[in-house]
Amino acid sequence: NAGVTQTPKFRILKIGQSMTLQCTQDMNHNYMYWYRQDPGMGLKLIYYSVGAGITDKGEVPNGYNVSRSTTEDFPLRLELAAPSQTSVYFCASSSGTDSGANVLTFGAGSRLTVL
Amino acid sequence: AQSVTQPDIHITVSEGASLELRCNYSYGATPYLFWYVQSPGQGLQLLLKYFSGDTLVQGIKGFEAEFKRSQSSFNLRKPSVHWSDAAEYFCAVGGNRDDKIIFGKGTRLHILP
Numbered sequence: 133n134a135g136v137t138q139t140p141k142f143r144i145l146k147i148g149q150s151m152t153l154q155c156t157q158d159m160n161h162n163y164m165y166w167y168r169q170d171p172g173m174g175l176k177l178i179y180y181s182v183g184a185g186i187t188d189k190g191e192v193p194n195g196y197n198v199s200r201s202t203t204e205d206f207p208l209r210l211e212l213a214a215p216s217q218t219s220v221y222f223c224a225s226s227s228g229t230d231s232g233a234n235v236l237t238f239g240a241g242s243r244l245t246v247l
Numbered sequence: 248a249q250s251v252t253q254p255d256i257h258i259t260v261s262e263g264a265s266l267e268l269r270c271n272y273s274y275g276a277t278p279y280l281f282w283y284v285q286s287p288g289q290g291l292q293l294l295l296k297y298f299s300g301d302t303l304v305q306g307i308k309g310f311e312a313e314f315k316r317s318q319s320s321f322n323l324r325k326p327s328v329h330w331s332d333a334a335e336y337f338c339a340v341g342g343n344r345d346d347k348i349i350f351g352k353g354t355r356l357h358i359l360p
Binding site: 222 | 256279281283291292341343348351353
């Protein structure tokens with residue numbers, strides 16, 4: 133059982149380039165999340181989705197876009213990369229069936245550097 | 248708005264000593280509360296969760312946490328730490344399954360031999 137898979141693990145981008153961080157889960161979870169982690173700042177929620185076709189903004193959505201065309205996939209797109217987007221990105225998913233709450237299963241993370 | 252405060256950025260304890268990591272939350276309704284642990288270079292793993300019922304919850308690796316509604320706190324404890332407990336610990340709060348989950352800034356735990 134693969135769980136939550138993120139690709140790539142590492143990426144270096146130049147300012148202004150665009151890229152997509154891929155996230156896929158094989159647990160048939162309805163709920164999926166993207167967080168970014170910066171030193172000393174904890175995890176900040178970028179976007180989340182409660183099901184296919186439904187997405188919503190989190191705490192820090194500016195500069196990012198998401199889509200959720202299938203239950204399994206929740207890609208995160210950076211359109212015009214900026215140095216402020218240098219971070220470690222985590223995708224997570226949840227079934228939402230654990231007493232009606234979301235217990236998150238995390239991917240291993242994607243480290244992005246923008247130069 | 249929901250928020251989580253972990254007042255201690257770093258904590259250092261000796262191996263075998265007891266541990267308490269603090270977490271205070273703000274949430275408008277009955278919260279769901281979580282503690283996650285992150286080892287260096289790894290993703291996050293759930294330690295324990297509180298949804299309702301007994302306010303003292305047990306988790307993996309010998310950790311426990313106590314929910315105190317009057318103090319809006321959910322502190323994590325362990326009676327005797329091991330060197331392998333060195334990691335970063337995150338407290339998180341959420342509501343029902345359609346609600347977002349917000350994390351604190353984390354507390355990095357250092358263990359002295």
